[in-house]
Amino acid sequence: MELREIRFRPLNFGRWVVWGLTALLFALLPLAFQKGFALTLMSQMGIMIIFALSYNMLLGQSGMLSFGHAVYFGLGAFFAIHAMNWIAAGRLGWPVSLLPLIGGAAGAFFGVIFGYLTTRRAGTPFAMITLGIGEMMYAASLMFPGFFGGEGGITANRTAGPPLLGIPALNFGPQVQVYALIAVWCFGCMVTMFALTQTPLGRIANAVRDNPERAEFIGYNTQRVRWLMLILSSFFAGTAGALTAINFEIVGSEFFHAARSGGVLLAAFMGGVGFFFGPILGAVVFTFFAVALSEFTKAWQLYLGAFFVLLVMFAPGGLSSLLLMNLRVMKFRKFRRLRDPYIGLILTSQVPALGSVLLIELTYHITLDTGQGPVTRLFGIPMDTSTPGPWVLAAFVLLSGMIAFLYYRRRFAECWDEIQVEIEDWIRDNPT
Amino acid sequence: MYDATLSQALYGVSYGLLLFMLAAGLTLIFSMMGVLNFAHASFYMLGAYFAYQLSLWLGFWPALVAAPVLLFIIGALVERWGLRRVHKWGHVPELLFTFGLSYIIVELVQVIWGRAAVAYRVPDELDGPVAWLQQMGITFPQYRMFMMAVAIGMLASIWLVLTRTRIGLVIQAALTHPQQVEALGHNVPQVFMLVFGGGSALAGLAGVVGGNAFVTEPAMAGTVGAIVFVVIVVGGMGSLVGAFIAALLIGLLENFGKASDFTGLKLLQALGVELTPDAALYPVLKLTMSQVAPVLPYLLLVVILIVRPKGLLGTRED
Numbered sequence: 140m141e142l143r144e145i146r147f148r149p150l151n152f153g154r155w156v157v158w159g160l161t162a163l164l165f166a167l168l169p170l171a172f173q174k175g176f177a178l179t180l181m182s183q184m185g186i187m188i189i190f191a192l193s194y195n196m197l198l199g200q201s202g203m204l205s206f207g208h209a210v211y212f213g214l215g216a217f218f219a220i221h222a223m224n225w226i227a228a229g230r231l232g233w234p235v236s237l238l239p240l241i242g243g244a245a246g247a248f249f250g251v252i253f254g255y256l257t258t259r260r261a262g263t264p265f266a267m268i269t270l271g272i273g274e275m276m277y278a279a280s281l282m283f284p285g286f287f288g289g290e291g292g293i294t295a296n297r298t299a300g301p302p303l304l305g306i307p308a309l310n311f312g313p314q315v316q317v318y319a320l321i322a323v324w325c326f327g328c329m330v331t332m333f334a335l336t337q338t339p340l341g342r343i344a345n346a347v348r349d350n351p352e353r354a355e356f357i358g359y360n361t362q363r364v365r366w367l368m369l370i371l372s373s374f375f376a377g378t379a380g381a382l383t384a385i386n387f388e389i390v391g392s393e394f395f396h397a398a399r400s401g402g403v404l405l406a407a408f409m410g411g412v413g414f415f416f417g418p419i420l421g422a423v424v425f426t427f428f429a430v431a432l433s434e435f436t437k438a439w440q441l442y443l444g445a446f447f448v449l450l451v452m453f454a455p456g457g458l459s460s461l462l463l464m465n466l467r468v469m470k471f472r473k474f475r476r477l478r479d480p481y482i483g484l485i486l487t488s489q490v491p492a493l494g495s496v497l498l499i500e501l502t503y504h505i506t507l508d509t510g511q512g513p514v515t516r517l518f519g520i521p522m523d524t525s526t527p528g529p530w531v532l533a534a535f536v537l538l539s540g541m542i543a544f545l546y547y548r549r550r551f552a553e554c555w556d557e558i559q560v561e562i563e564d565w566i567r568d569n570p571t
Numbered sequence: 572m573y574d575a576t577l578s579q580a581l582y583g584v585s586y587g588l589l590l591f592m593l594a595a596g597l598t599l600i601f602s603m604m605g606v607l608n609f610a611h612a613s614f615y616m617l618g619a620y621f622a623y624q625l626s627l628w629l630g631f632w633p634a635l636v637a638a639p640v641l642l643f644i645i646g647a648l649v650e651r652w653g654l655r656r657v658h659k660w661g662h663v664p665e666l667l668f669t670f671g672l673s674y675i676i677v678e679l680v681q682v683i684w685g686r687a688a689v690a691y692r693v694p695d696e697l698d699g700p701v702a703w704l705q706q707m708g709i710t711f712p713q714y715r716m717f718m719m720a721v722a723i724g725m726l727a728s729i730w731l732v733l734t735r736t737r738i739g740l741v742i743q744a745a746l747t748h749p750q751q752v753e754a755l756g757h758n759v760p761q762v763f764m765l766v767f768g769g770g771s772a773l774a775g776l777a778g779v780v781g782g783n784a785f786v787t788e789p790a791m792a793g794t795v796g797a798i799v800f801v802v803i804v805v806g807g808m809g810s811l812v813g814a815f816i817a818a819l820l821i822g823l824l825e826n827f828g829k830a831s832d833f834t835g836l837k838l839l840q841a842l843g844v845e846l847t848p849d850a851a852l853y854p855v856l857k858l859t860m861s862q863v864a865p866v867l868p869y870l871l872l873v874v875i876l877i878v879r880p881k882g883l884l885g886t887r888e889d
Contacts, residue, residue: 204663256873259880263607264808266666267800268876274797275869282862283855397793401674408667438682444674451671452656455664499682506685 158330165322169315178314184426185318185325186382191406191418191425192332193375198404199412200336201368202348203258204266206400207273208376213280213394214249215242215377217287219384220295227299235297235311239324239381246377247370254369258362261351273400280392292391295384311385321382328375333415335371344368402429405447411457420458438503442496471565473558480551487544494537501529574708579830580823585715587822588722589784592777593795594802594814595729596770602809603746603766605662606654609669612796613676614771618642618778619787620684623691631694638779639772646771650764673792681789688788718780725776742766801868805875807885816883821868828864 168181190212197203219242225231233241257268280287287293297317302310311317335341343364346354351361384390393399402425410421425443432439454461468474504515505524515522522529597611618638625634649672657668697714704711733739745752745762753759785791802821806813836856875882 202663204666256876259876260804263601263662263666264804266607267804268872270797271801271804271869271872275866275873278865278869282858282866397797401670404667404670405674438678441675441678441682444671444678448653448668448671448675451664451668452653455657455660502682506682 161329162326165326168322169318173315175314178318180426180430182314182318182321182386183430184423185321186379186386187403187406187422187426188325188419189328189375189382190379190403191410191422192329192415193372193379194403194407195412195415195418196332196335196344196368196372196375198407199417200341200348201344201365203261203365203369204263204404205257205269206266206397206404207257207269207271207276208372208403209395209397209399210253210273210276211246211250211373211376212380212383212399212403213276213390213392215239215246215380216384216390216394217293217380218242218245218377219381220293220388220390221286223295223297223299223384224293227296234301235385236320238385239378242381242384243374243378246380247374250370250373254366254373258365258369261361261365270397270400273395273397277392277395277397280395287392288390289392292389294389297385297388317386321386324378324382328378329419332375336415340364340367405443409447409450409457411459413456414459414463417457417459420462424458436500436503437507438499441499445495467562468558471558471562473561476558477551477554480547480554483547484544484551487540487547490540491537491544492540494533494535494540497529497533498537501533575830578709578711579826581709581711582715583823583826584819585719585722585784585822586826587819588719589777589781590795590799590802590822591815591818592722592725592781593774593799594806594818595726595811596773596777597799598803598809598811598814599729600767600770601803603742604654604763606665606669608767608770609666609796610649610673610676611669611770611774612792612799613673614642614646614774615778615781615795616680616787616789616792617645617676618775619691619782619791620680620689620778621775622779622782623684623689623787626691626694635776635779639775642775642778643768643772647764647768649771650767654767655760655763673796677789677792684789686789688786691783691787693783714784718784721776721780725773729773738762738765798868801872805872805882807882810882810884813882813884821871824867824871825864828860828867831860833860834858 165185169178172178172181190208194205194208197205197208219238222231222233222238222241223235226233226235253272257265257272260268281289298310298312309316311320343354343359347359347361347364354361354364380394383394406421406425407418408421409424410419411417428439428443428446432442436442450457465474468477500515501522501524515524524530593611593615597608600606600608600611621638621641622631622634625637629637653668653672654665657664693712693714697712697717699713700710701713701716731739733743741752741757741762742765745757745759749759752762781795782791798821802814802817805821806815806817834857836853839856
């Protein structure tokens with residue numbers, strides 16, 4: 140008898156609503172935030188979302204921990220900026236709005252080459268090899284000043300090309316037009332990458348991540364699957380690089396720096412690699428840290444690193460898992476019991492955080508701002524680093540806050556665990 | 572010519588031995604706990620900075636002992652209060668924990684000692700060239716000789732501890748059969764803590780002797796860290812002997828590369844081919860070996876991955 144697969148696929152209404160609202164949000168954001176700074180921030184967030192999602196195709200979907208994803212990002216950016224200069228010189232008839240395709244193609248091309256090498260190993264060796272390839276690319280980019288621009292980098296002019304749709308005003312001069320371009324590409328890439336997770340390749344990549352041995356037994360070449368995923372992921376990384384080239388109009392060898400590869404890892408992991416929307420959340424938070432916080436303090440990377448380590452230690456699923464776990468508690472209508480412990484936890488966690496920030500900023504001031512005298516202003520209060528007063532205050536705030544925080548943390552953990560056990564019991568007793 | 576070559580070889584071997592000091596601790600931790608310690612090179616950097624600070628207060632020789640001890644304590648604390656907590660979530664969070672730690676350490680070092688290099692100097696007793704080599708016409712710094720002696724002494728003592736002491740035997744057994752060792756009544760988590768602390772102390776010692784031979788700066792962890800990973804992959808994951816061969820190979824390769832002004836153009840000229848500056852591969856061919864030297868370890872990695880993906884002496888194919 141012929142076996143036929145019968146599948147019922149209703150219109151996934153919720154999914155259309157979510158994507159529709161996302162598109163609407165992208166369109167409305169520039170109306171709400173019209174300041175130059177907000178536009179720059181949102182443009183960078185859009186680029187980072189593409190980059191972090193492309194990274195998650197490796198880490199979250201295929202289980203490949205890469206420390207060299209900036210290679211494809213940087214190559215995409217360099218090919219795009221050279222193409223932009225060719226457009227300006229009239230040697231290439233290609234619209235600026237489609238430059239990300241060139242960047243993506245460049246990323247995917249090098250994904251084919253480097254991916255063949257890196258995906259020969261999985262797991263920890265893969266991580267180390269990608270780090271090596273990343274360092275090699277960074278060192279090599281300084282060796283060929285002709286293509287990579289040496290110390291100064293390569294500059295281009297995004298307005299030199301023919302305007303979009305033949306309308307002279309749409310030449311990508313104003314930042315809001317660049318934002319619109321990034322938003323359209325970001326949305327398109329998000330939808331494409333989500334669609335990829337639903338394909339057979341996306342599914343088998345999950346299998347290779349979870350149990351490579353079994354995937355081999357059912358006849359898949361795990362190395363081939365990893366390679367394909369890496370090529371696709373490099374395409375999107377190159378796209379993000381090209382958008383950065385359009386956004387900043389300058390590309391330098393720091394695009395290959397290990398800090399950029401590490402940054403995208405931080406962004407994706409902070410958001411959570413277990414869910415598709417995790418890296419989107421992570422990219423927004425990371426960019427906010429990197430752009431907004433760096434305006435206020437020079438030690439922002441230290442805070443970012445500390446935040447990352449705390450997440451790895453206490454919530455390895457990232458922010459998205461924290462969000463979903465709390466939503467589950469709310470769904471079971473048990474959130475009221477968590478309210479008071481939450482208030483205590485959040486209030487007391489601010490105190491040791493404040494103490495550490497004070498200590499770090501005071502130390503930073505005496506090592507890096509020695510030219511400005513011993514007095515620094517923290518939270519609007521002048522503090523003299525040459526007297527013991529501020530130091531004692533900071534240490535006292537840190538220690539006392541820590542004790543209070545540890546007490547409330549235990550109370551919160553007890554309440555939280557109790558609720559989780561109740562929910563698990565209920566799910567076990569009421570199987571659907 | 573002959574003397575210069577020998578001197579280059581000595582430089583290469585001393586650098587290779589330093590790399591091996593780092594790779595040894597990393598391999599030991601990796602094969603025992605399955606954790607790739609990303610912060611290993613950061614501990615190397617901390618060793619150099621601690622030694623710099625302590626040598627200002629106490630002098631170089633006390634610092635040589637005290638800095639590794641401090642690193643041992645830091646390593647043990649990191650294992651006890653950090654890694655052990657993350658362990659239940661698997662190897663990727665463990666690796667990411669050490670990655671985040673390396674991030675924080677670099678930043679803390681910049682907060683405390685500033686962004687520029689610090690003046691961590693070679694002690695006066697060991698300044699200057701080696702006398703008996705000088706008589707043979709070879710100029711080689713005494714300090715490099717001392718560095719080699721420290722590395723070899725350290726390796727000998729690791730070997731003795733691992734093979735000739737009771738704790739060493741327990742460590743060896745816990746490498747392959749942790750459950751069995753635990754069933755026999757040994758405290759395996761504590762052994763892990765000791766190994767992690769010990770590995771960190773080795774990295775610290777390498778930092779003490781390497782920091783003043785090279786430069787003590789916040790970027791030193793990043794530059795050495797990537798090379799040490801290359802050493803481990805090329806040597807074969809988990810193989811100490813493989814790491815030794817790979818470390819010496821890379822040390823020699825980089826040092827001979829740095830000193831050579833050989834280019835692809837010269838090779839072609841010797842073969843009777845003259846190229847004009849607008850030929851297709853001219854920018855690649857005109858690079859001297861000394862310009863390419865920083866990339867040589869990674870090129871070796873690429874070659875090894877094509878020819879022998881499991882590494883020189885690697886056994887596991889995963």
